Amino acid sequence: MGLHFIINGKEGAQDGEELSQGDFTNPLLFDGFYPAAGVTLYxxxxxxxxxxxxxxxYLVQVEIRGANARKFYVANGVGSNYGMDYYGSSTNDSLNYGGIYYNRGGLLLGKVGDTNTPIKILALVNGNEDDSPDLTTKIYARSCYNGAS
Structure with a gap:
């Protein structure tokens, strides 16, 4: 029993590769960032x-947690599932990138079944940061109810 994060899959399918769970054998990578000092890239x-x-x-909560969690955003609407975001009241907690609205904090999905449900994640990096990989930030999912009677 469980929920699994998948990469390299297709929406509605049962394909793709499962993200590693803590051992970094198959992590979610946001590579190719090389901003100049004072520049932020997404x-x-x-x-x-x-x-x-x-x-x-049902009622699946998706969160990004860790020392650098504020560098990650989740899209506030996911396909026909229409996830709901929750976040702080600061104007720095949401942004429009590529016509998609993203929020910091987390996402609440109404239902996740045995086919791929998309989640859009946005990462940012600032040119004033070091270039070592962030191994502290993780993505979590938990459900309030799995439909079992």
Missing amino acids: KGKTIFLRADEGEEY
Whole structure:
């Protein structure tokens, strides 16, 4: 039983590769950032959340946590699932990038089944930062209810 984050898949399919869970064998990478000092760059990626075959989860909370979590945003609407975002009241907590509205904090999905449900994530990097990889920030999913009686 469980929920799994997937990369290199297609929406509505059961394909792709599962992200590693803590051992960094298959992490989510936002590479190719080389901003000049004082410049901030953004890069978006779509990953997927999927339940084990035959399972459904309701009210699924997706969060990005860690020392650098404020460098990541999640899109506030996901396909026909219409996820709901929750975040602080600061104007720095949301932005429009490429016509998609992103928010810091997390995302609440109404239902996740055994096919890929898309989640859009936006990362930022500032040219004043060092170039070492961030190994502290992780993405989490949990459900309030899995439909079992």
